[in-house]
Amino acid sequence: MYYLKSCASFCALVIVFLIFSCSLIFAGDKEVKEVAGLFYLDGKPITIRIIDGKIDNISRKTVKQNEKPVYIAPGFIDNQINGYVEIGFSSEGLTVQGIKKATQSLWKAGVTTYLPTVITSSHQRLIENFKILAQALKDPEIARSVPGFHMEGPYISPVDGFRGAHNKKWVRPPDWEEFQKIYQAADKKIFQVTLAPEIEGAMDFIRNCVKNDIIVALGHHNGSAEIIEQAIDQGAKIATHLGNGCANMIHRHTNPLWPQLSDDRLMASIIVDGFHLRPEEVRVFYKAKGINNIILTSDVTKLAGMPPGEYSYDGRDVVLTPEGCIKFPAQNVLAGAASPISKGVGNVMKFTQCSLADAIHMATRNPAKLYGFKDRGELRPGLRADLILFSIEDDKLHIHKTIIAGEVVYSSKDL
Numbered sequence: 001m002y003y004l005k006s007c008a009s010f011c012a013l014v015i016v017f018l019i020f021s022c023s024l025i026f027a028g029d030k031e032v033k034e035v036a037g038l039f040y041l042d043g044k045p046i047t048i049r050i051i052d053g054k055i056d057n058i059s060r061k062t063v064k065q066n067e068k069p070v071y072i073a074p075g076f077i078d079n080q081i082n083g084y085v086e087i088g089f090s091s092e093g094l095t096v097q098g099i100k101k102a103t104q105s106l107w108k109a110g111v112t113t114y115l116p117t118v119i120t121s122s123h124q125r126l127i128e129n130f131k132i133l134a135q136a137l138k139d140p141e142i143a144r145s146v147p148g149f150h151m152e153g154p155y156i157s158p159v160d161g162f163r164g165a166h167n168k169k170w171v172r173p174p175d176w177e178e179f180q181k182i183y184q185a186a187d188k189k190i191f192q193v194t195l196a197p198e199i200e201g202a203m204d205f206i207r208n209c210v211k212n213d214i215i216v217a218l219g220h221h222n223g224s225a226e227i228i229e230q231a232i233d234q235g236a237k238i239a240t241h242l243g244n245g246c247a248n249m250i251h252r253h254t255n256p257l258w259p260q261l262s263d264d265r266l267m268a269s270i271i272v273d274g275f276h277l278r279p280e281e282v283r284v285f286y287k288a289k290g291i292n293n294i295i296l297t298s299d300v301t302k303l304a305g306m307p308p309g310e311y312s313y314d315g316r317d318v319v320l321t322p323e324g325c326i327k328f329p330a331q332n333v334l335a336g337a338a339s340p341i342s343k344g345v346g347n348v349m350k351f352t353q354c355s356l357a358d359a360i361h362m363a364t365r366n367p368a369k370l371y372g373f374k375d376r377g378e379l380r381p382g383l384r385a386d387l388i389l390f391s392i393e394d395d396k397l398h399i400h401k402t403i404i405a406g407e408v409v410y411s412s413k414d415l
């Protein structure tokens with residue numbers, strides 16, 4: 001009962017705060033908005049003035065002591081979304097409408113920018129789905145949130161364990177000619193390719209990607225220290241979901257983790273949903289790479305964003321737990337990720353004791369830096385007003401409001 005009362009009063013305070021947290025003013029013919037909350041960098045009250053969809057000014061203001069903390073931060077940038085709300089970006093029958101539904105649903109999770117990810121598939125499927133994704137960018141709402149795409153595979157390790165859940169049938173060596181066809185179908189919007197550097201032809205492929213400003217990521221591979229160093233020398237920039245896409249049993253000295261961890265030129269994306277990596281792994285990766293070179297990623301699959309329950313997923317009976325874990329009871333293994341990146345932000349603070357600012361940077365500023373997004377990823381005058389308003393309870397982020405280019409695209413129901 002006490003819990004219910006305190007919960008109700010907490011909600012009321014949040015509502016009171018939010019009512020005053022976003023207001024509209026008209027100056028001449030320009031729409032000016034003001035958003036107030038606590039700055040994610042230092043926890044102090046600020047007001048952000050938005051003009052024509054861009055941050056115009058950030059000013060300090062005082063607020064009453066008893067206001068519950070509602071923070072303002074840049075919208076999340078997630079570089080690996082395989083699907084959402086039952087829409088799979090690698091699935092047959094992908095439509096522009098489906099991509100729009102996934103995009104709008106991601107706004108509720110505070111994701112304002114993401115890279116739809118197409119994984120190892122037949123040539124035909126890659127062509128078809130990238131064509132549809134490219135078509136979807138003609139929709140301005142989708143285009144604001146989707147600057148480009150991520151292709152994970154098919155040029156990865158065929159070996160069990162390293163291959164992960166990718167279908168062996170479609171795994172193949174890098175083929176620049178084939179990729180050109182896929183790249184054209186995607187209207188040259190493939191920003192990142194995740195591949196295995198030890199596969200024949202990989203080094204030439206990496207060089208070609210670098211020449212075309214495509215980010216090369218190392219993932220689902222069993223590259224030796226020499227091969228990994230060579231791949232980084234050629235321009236590979238990031239390790240995809242470090243610690244996953246790796247066999248359970250590896251050699252203690254010669255394995256792909258050490259060389260990727262030890263090379264400061266390589267960033268790393270990590271899935272911090274609490275299931276894919278143990279807290280101590282997250283701590284080690286964080287310490288080795290430092291806060292500027294870690295990117296949080298969700299790697300969510302199409303069951304993400306759905307209510308907990310039993311589902312048939314690619315012909316398998318799986319269970320989506322309330323904690324956001326997809327279990328495949330028949331084999332007692334995980335069947336993919338279902339926690340949005342906001343959960344990673346909360347968990348990385350819990351696991352590493354890093355500050356809110358550092359945790360947010362791993363999901364905003366760091367990916368923006370990697371992909372060269374100059375208009376988003378931070379809160380600074382001149383940047384696009386992509387903002388989230390949220391509270392934190394027990395290391396969990398609750399998104400109250402999501403704003404893209406100054407426009408409110410999501411408000412929680414308690415408003």
Ligand SMILES: [Zn+2]
Nearest residue numbers: 152164241245
């Ligand atoms: Zn993967």
